[in-house]
Amino acid sequence: MLSRCFKNRFRFFALSCAVSMGFSFAVAADLPPGTAYVELQPAFTLNYGQTTKVRYLQAAVTLRVRDELAAVVVAVHLDAIRHEIIMLFARQSEETVRSSAGREEILEQALEAVQALMIKETGEILVDRVLFTSWVVQS
Template identity: 35%
Template sequence: MAKQQAKAPPEGGAPAGGKGKLKLIILGVVALLLAVGLSVGATWFFLSRGDKAEEPAEEAAAAPTRQPAIYLDMAPAFVVNFSQNGRQRYMQVSVALMARDQAQLDALKVHMPVLRNKLVMLFSGQGFESLVTPVGKEMLRQQATATVQELAKQETGATVVEQVLFTNFVLQ
């Protein structure tokens, strides 16, 4: 009978060696997570410390040259028509010019009739199929920006306009 009692497991229902292995596994996982956490934290600390040393020099050099944006709405909106497969189509586009220097923008305003003419010709030469897609609209915006910058460079000697923005775009 003594042999049978010796073979019986303790009251927990599990052998004594199993609890020791479970504690060892949990301890190993905690140690591994702690090591990974310390590694990531140290890497982040050293990399972010190097960026902070470089930022003030860059910000000091860039801050004085950047002026606030100035917007000029070109009213009235552009309305152009074009044909697609024998069907008449219309496009209405409201345009705003973004610049950084008010004096240069005022110098460009003198040439507004030429600028409006170039944009009307650009808009009316487009195809309906390309304008219904977002990519087509963005391409048209970039072409308009290039056209305005080219005219500004030609007439005033500077590009003046940073971007041409579409504030309203209707296709019918």
């Protein structure tokens, strides 16, 4: 009973801290119990490709996590997560970025990179899906 009480108090404290620090995450009512989303804000705007021509990509990314506590833990590591995703986007070719199949491949690579980072930092896989909520390409 004491450990359950402590766990609930910790969750309340962690969620309160995350909200007060401005982290954005939402619990979805129509999804499995505990599922939450963490938006990576601001959206990513960067150059991509290895050519001399400047190409821009703007992508809004959201992470689906297993519960509210996982959202708080992931929020602590947002800088490292953003770094991994920026490096992934920057090394993509124009063909990959412009095609639907390429975007799916990037989603898979992003999920693998974020999960590897979470395992390294926390010992757990906290993120179960990466979503692009916006994807704009300019060549």
